[in-house]
Amino acid sequence: MGFFFHIGRYFALLKRVFAKPEKHKMYFRQLFHEIDSLGVNSVWIVVIISVFIGGIMTIQFAYSMSNPIYPRDLIGFGTRDTLILEFSSTMLALIMAGKMGSNITSEIGTMRVTEQIDSLEIMGVNSASYLILPKIVAVVLIFPFLFIMSVFFGILGGLFTGPLAGVVTVPEFIQGLKFAFVPYYITFSIIKSLVFGFLVASVPAYFGYYVQGGALEVGKASTKAVVNTNILVLFFDLILTRLLLT
Known part of the structure; x- marks a missing residue:
């Protein structure tokens, strides 16, 4: 029952979020x-992790x-496709859910418990739209760029680490990067990034907007937001992979 209550309230909040803004500026x-x-x-955290x-x-x-039957070119090939298909979209979303999501929940939750949201409502401002819509749009716009950066720096990390560790040469790694490249994989992962960006912004905003109590409850709401966002990211990763890669 609680699950359906949260789903209903989440979509009701989104309806308010996407209402016509009062002042576009x-x-x-x-x-x-x-x-x-x-x-x-x-x-910087995306660059370092990637x-x-x-x-x-x-x-x-x-x-x-390490079996001599396998050509060493496959090392670059495997690194490239793993970064594109999974790490730089899904794993990055899970990491950003912790960083961005907790930030969004704590910011909105603090405004709720200090009655700043109530003050906005009294002034006639659609608080849900004013506080949440810019965050959703910003994160959705940012995620594809973070994905591209993550792939680039991940490949760069492999290009430096492989030869330094003596497991692959630079020409072999680059040859693997070029081998059997499927451009659709980029499109697929950018679509995933857009969906994940929406989840990473909207789910934590929901938990922050409806938090009740004080500072302790804001902290608990942040934890719930990160956990639920991660679950939804993995769920939609499964759905999108099934729909878009078959």
Whole structure:
């Protein structure tokens, strides 16, 4: 019963979020603030994680393909496709759910418990739209760029780590990157990134908007938001993979 209650209230909130804005200028100003706050501040963590994961994947593929029957070109091929199809879209969304999601929940939740949202409603402002819509738009716009950055730096990490570890040469790795490339994989992962971006922004915003109590409840809401967002990301990853890759 609680599950359906949350689903109904979530969609009711989204209806308010996507209502016609009162003042477009105010929303545009807030949008650029959210892009800076949520997106620009996430770039370095994406770069660092992607470089290390690209290097780790390269070494792991090298050891799993240590049989001389397998050409070493497959190391670059496996690293590339794993980054594109899964890590740089799905795993990145799970990481950003923790970073961005907890930030969104705590920010909106703090405004709720300090009655700032009530003040906006008294002034005639659609608080749901004003506080949540710029965050959703910002995160949805940011995620495809973070995905592309993650793939690039992941491949770069593999390109440096593989030769340094002595598991593959630079020409072999590059040959693997070129082998059997399917451009549709990029399209598929960008579609996933857009969906995941929406989830990473809207689900934590829901938990923050309806939090009740004080600072302790805001912390609990942040934890719930991250857990539920991660579950939904994996669920939609399964659905999208089934629909778009068959």
